Amino acid sequence: MEHFRETSGHKRRVLIVDDEMVNREILGNILSGKYDVSYAGDGQEALELIKGEKPGFSLVLLDLIMPRMDGFELIKLMRADNEMRSIPVIVMTAEADAEVKSINLGAADFITKPYDMPEVIIARCERIIEFSEDKTIISSAEKDNLTGLYSRDFFFEYIRQIEEFNNDTRMDAVVFNIDHFHLINEMYGRKTGDKVLKGLADILMNIFEDVAGIGCRAEADRYYVYCQHQYSYDNIMQKIQDNLPELSEKAKIRVRMGIYPNVEKDIEVEAWFDRAKVACDRIRGDYTKSMTMYSSELHEISRYHEELINEIDEAIENRDLIVFYQPKYGIQGDKPVLKSAEALIRWKHPRRGMISPGDFIPLFESNGLIQKLDNYTWEEVAHQIRRWREKYGRVIPVSVNVSRIDIYDPALEKKLMKLVEDCNLTTKDIMLEITESAYSDNQDTLVRVVENLRNRGFKIEMDDFGSGYSSLNMLTTIAIDVIKIDMKFIRNMLKDDKSLRMVKLIMDIAGFLEVPVVTEGVEEKAQVDKLREMGCDLIQGYYFSKPVPPEDFEKLIDKEMQG
Amino acid sequence: MLTIESLKEFGADTVSGLQRCMGNEALYLRLAGSVAKEPGFDKLKEAIDAGDRSAAFDAAHSLKGVLGNLSITPLYNKAAEISDALKAGEDRDYAALVGELTALKDKYAALI
Numbered sequence: 001m002e003h004f005r006e007t008s009g010h011k012r013r014v015l016i017v018d019d020e021m022v023n024r025e026i027l028g029n030i031l032s033g034k035y036d037v038s039y040a041g042d043g044q045e046a047l048e049l050i051k052g053e054k055p056g057f058s059l060v061l062l063d064l065i066m067p068r069m070d071g072f073e074l075i076k077l078m079r080a081d082n083e084m085r086s087i088p089v090i091v092m093t094a095e096a097d098a099e100v101k102s103i104n105l106g107a108a109d110f111i112t113k114p115y116d117m118p119e120v121i122i123a124r125c126e127r128i129i130e131f132s133e134d135k136t137i138i139s140s141a142e143k144d145n146l147t148g149l150y151s152r153d154f155f156f157e158y159i160r161q162i163e164e165f166n167n168d169t170r171m172d173a174v175v176f177n178i179d180h181f182h183l184i185n186e187m188y189g190r191k192t193g194d195k196v197l198k199g200l201a202d203i204l205m206n207i208f209e210d211v212a213g214i215g216c217r218a219e220a221d222r223y224y225v226y227c228q229h230q231y232s233y234d235n236i237m238q239k240i241q242d243n244l245p246e247l248s249e250k251a252k253i254r255v256r257m258g259i260y261p262n263v264e265k266d267i268e269v270e271a272w273f274d275r276a277k278v279a280c281d282r283i284r285g286d287y288t289k290s291m292t293m294y295s296s297e298l299h300e301i302s303r304y305h306e307e308l309i310n311e312i313d314e315a316i317e318n319r320d321l322i323v324f325y326q327p328k329y330g331i332q333g334d335k336p337v338l339k340s341a342e343a344l345i346r347w348k349h350p351r352r353g354m355i356s357p358g359d360f361i362p363l364f365e366s367n368g369l370i371q372k373l374d375n376y377t378w379e380e381v382a383h384q385i386r387r388w389r390e391k392y393g394r395v396i397p398v399s400v401n402v403s404r405i406d407i408y409d410p411a412l413e414k415k416l417m418k419l420v421e422d423c424n425l426t427t428k429d430i431m432l433e434i435t436e437s438a439y440s441d442n443q444d445t446l447v448r449v450v451e452n453l454r455n456r457g458f459k460i461e462m463d464d465f466g467s468g469y470s471s472l473n474m475l476t477t478i479a480i481d482v483i484k485i486d487m488k489f490i491r492n493m494l495k496d497d498k499s500l501r502m503v504k505l506i507m508d509i510a511g512f513l514e515v516p517v518v519t520e521g522v523e524e525k526a527q528v529d530k531l532r533e534m535g536c537d538l539i540q541g542y543y544f545s546k547p548v549p550p551e552d553f554e555k556l557i558d559k560e561m562q563g
Numbered sequence: 564m565l566t567i568e569s570l571k572e573f574g575a576d577t578v579s580g581l582q583r584c585m586g587n588e589a590l591y592l593r594l595a596g597s598v599a600k601e602p603g604f605d606k607l608k609e610a611i612d613a614g615d616r617s618a619a620f621d622a623a624h625s626l627k628g629v630l631g632n633l634s635i636t637p638l639y640n641k642a643a644e645i646s647d648a649l650k651a652g653e654d655r656d657y658a659a660l661v662g663e664l665t666a667l668k669d670k671y672a673a674l675i
Contacts, residue, residue: 093648
């Protein structure tokens with residue numbers, strides 16, 4: 001990746017400014033093997049050329065004494081100009097004191113007349129050009145300490161420099177991300193995380209070297225690669241996938257790739273990678289895809305997501321995030337009895353109106369912000385349970401969601417206990433719903449956390465049972481108190497025999513384990529009757545009530561109390 | 564017709580001159596041939612005649628650069644002598660010095 005400058009194959013442009021044709025020709029003859037040489041007979045002419053077409057000059061070789069505009073004046077003008085300032089100038093002179101004066105004015109070096117041997121002149125020019133190009137990009141740390149890749153700032157500057165001489169080559173901007181890297185850090189510790197980051201950097205460097213790629217680590221677990229345009233990335237992705245198992249013995253690493261192909265050279269370098277990033281973020285959490293290309297439609301979605309992410313703190317502060325409650329009714333008695341509720345978060349946005357949970361829950365699950373949302377919900381719920389207890393003299397237990405990332409929060413138990421104490425509740429009053437996704441990562445942690453919570457007296461509910469691959473595994477690994485059947489079985493149970501039999505099977509399992517079953521998504525009386533007949537204990541669904549704000553939920557309590 | 568031989572005979576350091584032209588003999592001879600018509604000689608004479616030492620220095624200095632790069636040693640030495648003296652502000656008989664330079668230049672032009 002280091003030698004892009006040499007391999008790009010484009011000659012740097014140098015400008016020779018001297019009023020003597022003989023000097024111009026001798027010098028031009030020396031330099032034209034290595035550089036694309038232009039000539040000017042005085043400062044004025046030079047100025048016009050420098051300000052002219054792109055790519056700009058990498059070096060100006062300047063005679064001092066010339067008619068019209070002399071060398072001193074040209075240097076002064078160049079140094080005062082923002083763009084021309086970066087072009088190094090080598091002064092050519094036979095006068096020793098002029099050398100000092102020109103260096104003071106900002107000349108990078110000088111060449112004496114009569115000229116030294118050609119090799120010496122070429123070497124001086126090379127050195128000055130290289131030095132000057134490095135200087136403009138060296139202002140920030142060149143390399144990322146951990147991975148040895150370029151730092152982000154250096155990377156962008158380097159690309160701008162490549163583009164200066166390489167503008168007509170088709171190039172791609174590629175972004176890589178590690179799925180759920182925050183979990184890797186939390187579950188296995190920083191050291192493992194760092195090892196993964198370094199390992200992935202090595203893999204990327206190796207693979208992209210073949211296509212003249214350069215790379216940087218842009219942020220924590222995000223990598224940028226700039227490389228020659230590829231017709232397909234299938235092979236590259238395959239090679240990366242093949243190497244991933246080596247990164248960690250413990251953690252399963254998934255990498256996703258977003259590509260902005262054949263970058264539009266007229267827009268900012270940073271924007272190329274923003275686009276590739278949009279594509280990369282789009283497939284976050286989608287386990288069926290590991291790479292995708294940028295499109296303008298993706299751009300819109302990502303802007304929307306970005307706004308939601310930026311607004312979450314404000315939403316919590318302004319209480320735009322509202323906890324709704326959906327009642328659960330016991331159906332085994334003569335008539336349904338309100339037993340408990342499930343807390344569900346809703347976002348009432350001041351501009352957008354109600355935002356569908358489907359828009360923000362998966363988004364926040366994917367980036368860890370869900371923890372913030374969960375913590376907020378728990379707090380709201382604890383206080384609500386207390387208020388209802390004070391108002392009605394009875395406790396309505398409420399189930400809350402415990403996301404995968406919460407399981408790895410070392411303060412989880414402490415947070416929940418504090419809420420219980422603050423609101424003078426018992427641990428039975430808040431029920432904790434865990435989904436199967438919490439199971440798939442690190443079973444030891446999950447088992448330990450669940451055991452501790454159960455020892456404290458919390459009830460653990462297994463949410464969406466039957467929806468994934470490891471539902472049964474999870475049942476044998478951790479002790480749970482309630483099974484919630486995935487709503488898609490309920491929805492289809494009267495239409496399709498398979499779903500009905502699944503429901504029956506899950507009931508049998510629950511019976512065997514001696515835990516109650518909750519069914520979600522119940523909408524019709526026929527479903528309620530069937531479920532009662534099958535021995536289901538609790539029902540949640542539109543048949544009784546949709547999720548409602550606390551004040552509406554109170555109407556349900558009132559109704560219940562009146563009998 | 565100017566040749567490496569005739570240049571050598573005149574006193575030029577053709578080895579250095581050719582080296583600066585990266586061994587390109589045709590280029591070297593073409594550039595060396597252009598020297599006789601170098602406007603700097605006339606400019607220097609006019610400036611000295613007019614008593615404009617600053618303009619004279621510029622012209623002498625330019626000649627010195629060109630002649631040095633081509634290693635036409637006798638001409639270079641004389642141009643350097645004038646240039647250095649003017650720069651140092653020495654009170655010399657510049658008309659005579661320029662006369663010597665012109666004579667050398669004419670001798671050189673005869674080679675061409």
